[in-house]
Amino acid sequence: MDLTFSEEQDELRKVVRSFLTRHATEADVRRLAADPSGYDPAVWQRMATEIGLQGLAVPEKYGGSGFGYVDLGVVFEETGRALLCAPYFASVALAAEILLRCDDETARGDLLPGIASGETVATLALTEENGRWDESGITLNAHDGAGGWRLTGVKTYVLDGHLADLLLVAARTPSGVSLFAVEAQAPGLVRTPLPTLDQTRKQARVEFTNTAARLLGPEGAAWPGLERTLATASVLLAAEQVGGAATALDAAVEHARIREQYGRPIGSFQGIKHKCADMLVEIESARSAAYGGLWALDTGDEAEIAISAALAQAFCSEAFTRVAGDNIQVHGGIGFTWEHPAHLYLKRAKSSEVLLGTPSYHRELLATRLGI
Amino acid sequence: MELDFGPAVRDFRDELRDWLAEHLVGEFAEHRGVGGPTDGAAWEVRLAWDRELAAGNWLGVGWPREYGGRGLGLLEEIVFEYEYARANAPYRATGNALDLLGPMLLAMGSEAQKKRFLPPILSVEELWGQGFSEPGAGSDLASVRTRAERADGGMRAERDDGGTSFGGTSRPTGVESGGEWVVSGQKVWTSFGIHADWLYVLTRTDPDSRRHKGLTMLLVPADQPGVEIRPIRNLAGQDEFAEVFLSDARTDADMVVGEIGQGWRTAMATLGIERGTTLLPQQLTFEREAESLIGLARERGALDDPMLRRRIVDAWISVRIMRTTNLRTIAELTAGRTPGPQATTAKLYASTRHQQLGHLAMELAGPAGQIVGEDYGLDTRQRSFLLSLAETIYGGSSEIQRNIIGEQVLGLPKEPRP
Numbered sequence: 001m002d003l004t005f006s007e008e009q010d011e012l013r014k015v016v017r018s019f020l021t022r023h024a025t026e027a028d029v030r031r032l033a034a035d036p037s038g039y040d041p042a043v044w045q046r047m048a049t050e051i052g053l054q055g056l057a058v059p060e061k062y063g064g065s066g067f068g069y070v071d072l073g074v075v076f077e078e079t080g081r082a083l084l085c086a087p088y089f090a091s092v093a094l095a096a097e098i099l100l101r102c103d104d105e106t107a108r109g110d111l112l113p114g115i116a117s118g119e120t121v122a123t124l125a126l127t128e129e130n131g132r133w134d135e136s137g138i139t140l141n142a143h144d145g146a147g148g149w150r151l152t153g154v155k156t157y158v159l160d161g162h163l164a165d166l167l168l169v170a171a172r173t174p175s176g177v178s179l180f181a182v183e184a185q186a187p188g189l190v191r192t193p194l195p196t197l198d199q200t201r202k203q204a205r206v207e208f209t210n211t212a213a214r215l216l217g218p219e220g221a222a223w224p225g226l227e228r229t230l231a232t233a234s235v236l237l238a239a240e241q242v243g244g245a246a247t248a249l250d251a252a253v254e255h256a257r258i259r260e261q262y263g264r265p266i267g268s269f270q271g272i273k274h275k276c277a278d279m280l281v282e283i284e285s286a287r288s289a290a291y292g293g294l295w296a297l298d299t300g301d302e303a304e305i306a307i308s309a310a311l312a313q314a315f316c317s318e319a320f321t322r323v324a325g326d327n328i329q330v331h332g333g334i335g336f337t338w339e340h341p342a343h344l345y346l347k348r349a350k351s352s353e354v355l356l357g358t359p360s361y362h363r364e365l366l367a368t369r370l371g372i
Numbered sequence: 373m374e375l376d377f378g379p380a381v382r383d384f385r386d387e388l389r390d391w392l393a394e395h396l397v398g399e400f401a402e403h404r405g406v407g408g409p410t411d412g413a414a415w416e417v418r419l420a421w422d423r424e425l426a427a428g429n430w431l432g433v434g435w436p437r438e439y440g441g442r443g444l445g446l447l448e449e450i451v452f453e454y455e456y457a458r459a460n461a462p463y464r465a466t467g468n469a470l471d472l473l474g475p476m477l478l479a480m481g482s483e484a485q486k487k488r489f490l491p492p493i494l495s496v497e498e499l500w501g502q503g504f505s506e507p508g509a510g511s512d513l514a515s516v517r518t519r520a521e522r523a524d525g526g527m528r529a530e531r532d533d534g535g536t537s538f539g540g541t542s543r544p545t546g547v548e549s550g551g552e553w554v555v556s557g558q559k560v561w562t563s564f565g566i567h568a569d570w571l572y573v574l575t576r577t578d579p580d581s582r583r584h585k586g587l588t589m590l591l592v593p594a595d596q597p598g599v600e601i602r603p604i605r606n607l608a609g610q611d612e613f614a615e616v617f618l619s620d621a622r623t624d625a626d627m628v629v630g631e632i633g634q635g636w637r638t639a640m641a642t643l644g645i646e647r648g649t650t651l652l653p654q655q656l657t658f659e660r661e662a663e664s665l666i667g668l669a670r671e672r673g674a675l676d677d678p679m680l681r682r683r684i685v686d687a688w689i690s691v692r693i694m695r696t697t698n699l700r701t702i703a704e705l706t707a708g709r710t711p712g713p714q715a716t717t718a719k720l721y722a723s724t725r726h727q728q729l730g731h732l733a734m735e736l737a738g739p740a741g742q743i744v745g746e747d748y749g750l751d752t753r754q755r756s757f758l759l760s761l762a763e764t765i766y767g768g769s770s771e772i773q774r775n776i777i778g779e780q781v782l783g784l785p786k787e788p789r790p
């Protein structure tokens with residue numbers, strides 16, 4: 001029974017928040033949002049060496065520190081708060097996770113330590129032009145050619161795909177969906193950054209032409225691990241969304257206290273006060289959804305994980321978008337400007353709402369998993 | 373998700389499960405799931421059930437033994453509520469005294485008051501009504517006008533019967549008598565008021581005071597000439613709440629809870645309890661309603677309708693979120709931490725979402741939902757739907773909850789007040 005945070009977790013939160021207050025200021029976010037590479041390698045390195053964030057939940061035998069998902073959730077809530085521009089979600093929530101979920105001990109030993117130490121930036125290339133997050137969306141072709149496996153086809157909406165050192169690619173072989181590792185330098189790999197609505201998180205289109213790849217785990221057996229990875233990532237994204245929503249509310253409250261109209265702070269008007277209260281209700285409910293998911297991940301109950309992950313994504317996605325929109329409303333005209341940070345949160349919210357599948361998709365997953 | 377707090381608590385849980393399985397039979401079992409904080413249905417059966425619980429020593433699990441409780445901890449109390457709701461036992465008729473007055477007395481009552489009043493609550497011998505609201509003081513509780521003054525001008529005075537009784541009652545009080553309060557005014561919306569033997573009443577004891585200053589919390593016997601209680605029919609057709617007319621009603625001088633003039637603090641503490649812990653068992657009922665609604669939808673083949681399907685999934689999400697929110701608060705309490713903002717937002721979320729659930733249940737019931745039984749007899753769904761409309765009103769309306777969240781949690785500027 002552990003739905004509250006321990007003192008160690010409170011401490012972790014403090015450390016991460018203070019780090020991000022220094023290294024992910026609004027100015028940093030705006031600078032990196034405008035920069036195609038999208039992150040600051042020096043800060044990335046410090047995240048790894050000073051607090052060990054990339055390897056936090058990676059087991060110790062693969063070079064990480066072996067913390068749990070609740071701990072990792074604390075970090076994602078904070079990176080979401082700060083709108084951190086870094087390939088953290090791609091590398092930690094997706095790539096490290098799929099390696100842990102694929103049945104390939106050698107690959108784990110080879111690839112995880114680099115991710116845990118921050119030396120390797122990795123990502124998962126799953127989605128294609130069809131934009132689907134389910135098994136049937138995976139059509140990229142893998143064939144067993146001379147000198148090993150080769151990939152041919154296109155992945156897109158790949159998070160940080162243009163800058164990752166390592167791509168973990170879901171592809172189809174005659175026996176089904178399989179997982180492959182592709183090095184950034186592999187011949188026949190063309191990566192094109194996509195201009196994104198949410199400039200704080202980059203995406204790329206990745207073309208494979210007879211590109212050499214390493215098969216991870218047994219051929220044709222990758223989907224269950226991918227599905228589980230998506231569940232984990234859904235919960236971590238939900239934690240990130242809670243953090244983003246919390247910052248948006250803080251900003252709204254701050255403004256409502258200071259901005260005066262009719263000789264009174266606007267926060268003394270119920271139209272605004274009640275909106276802020278509703279934002280908090282939304283956030284606290286989203287917290288329950290996300291924390292419930294983190295807790296399930298740590299207890300390892302697969303049925304519970306599947307259910308709470310879909311629930312977390314369905315709920316937290318919409319909660320963040322709503323709160324980010326309300327924040328703009330509370331700010332009035334200034335909230336509608338490029339100069340004010342409110343839109344950065346709205347764009348992050350709207351994009352992350354569909355990042356791992358839409359809320360409707362997750363509702364349907366939930367319904368199916370519940371047998372509704 | 374099972375609650376597990378270790379072996380001792382598990383033994384307690386098993387004992388309770390066995391007891392419930394053994395006793396929740398016959399008429400009691402037929403009334404499974406009946407009731408709610410504002411539901412007067414099947415009153416007599418529910419009262420008998422409360423007495424059954426009392427006989428099994430299951431009331432006041434966390435209250436000290438000296439007052440008739442089990443002397444166990446918060447964990448056991450929580451487990452009790454969960455298991456109780458899990459067994460779908462009838463909602464306790466005496467919930468008001470158990471959940472509100474009892475904790476209030478434990479926290480702020482005098483030793484004599486605790487000794488006198490707590491045991492008969494646990495043995496279901498005395499029932500209580502909460503006399504806070506008035507016709508002119510609802511959300512704005514600080515405008516209470518019911519007046520109380522000392523009959524003896526505040527001096528200690530011997531009663532001429534020299535006895536331990538007071539008012540028009542002949543009940544032994546167990547509290548040394550030293551003068552009386554005379555109470556006049558009108559209270560309203562008193563839940564289960566017609567059954568009350570006693571009322572805890574927020575009164576104005578300083579006639580020149582304004583707002584929340586000069587208020588005092590008094591315990592007043594209901595069975596006396598100065599107290600007239602008239603049932604009010606609620607929208608579900610039940611006599612569940614009442615108006616209470618106090619005309620020179622009397623109570624002993626020692627019946628002040630907390631301090632004279634500090635009644636606002638006492639009232640707020642009680643409302644804090646009402647908005648917090650009493651949500652817990654209620655939400656498990658909501659969960660059950662959601663499950664049964666899914667079952668109904670499946671039977672009707674309604675799950676193929678994408679719009680309904682979406683609303684059903686959302687209903688399920690809501691009750692699951694209520695549960696997790698509760699577990700967060702419980703986890704914080706049991707870890708000795710101050711509960712976070714979710715403890716304050718929970719009521720607003722739960723009450724709003726429960727109403728949506730009610731609308732959905734009525735939609736699934738379809739045309740059959742239009743028809744009631746003899747004497748306006750409602751089925752479970754109709755009753756739950758109609759009664760859910762009270763949840764955003766009592767214990768502080770949703771608007772007042774939003775003010776509280778805005779001002780006390782988020783620190784927004786207060787509304788201008790006269």
Ligand SMILES: Cc1cc2nc3c(=O)[nH]c(=O)nc-3n(C[C@H](O)[C@H](O)[C@H](O)COP(=O)(O)OP(=O)(O)OC[C@H]3O[C@@H](n4cnc5c(N)ncnc54)[C@H](O)[C@@H]3O)c2cc1C
Pocket residue numbers: 270410501502503504505506507509510511512560561562563564613762765766767768769770771772
């Ligand atoms: C089923 C039920 C059981 C109850 N049981 C008890 C009981 O046992 N004992 C007891 O003392 N009381 C009880 N109550 C009374 C309950 O506490 C009050 O009804 C409640 O506080 C609202 O007060 P009111 O009815 O006077 O409505 P009002 O205060 O007149 O409110 C009417 C409407 O105006 C809104 N409003 C009022 N003030 C504001 C404001 N400042 N800002 C914005 N909106 C505002 C309210 O939200 C509401 O929508 C019960 C009520 C119900 C429905």
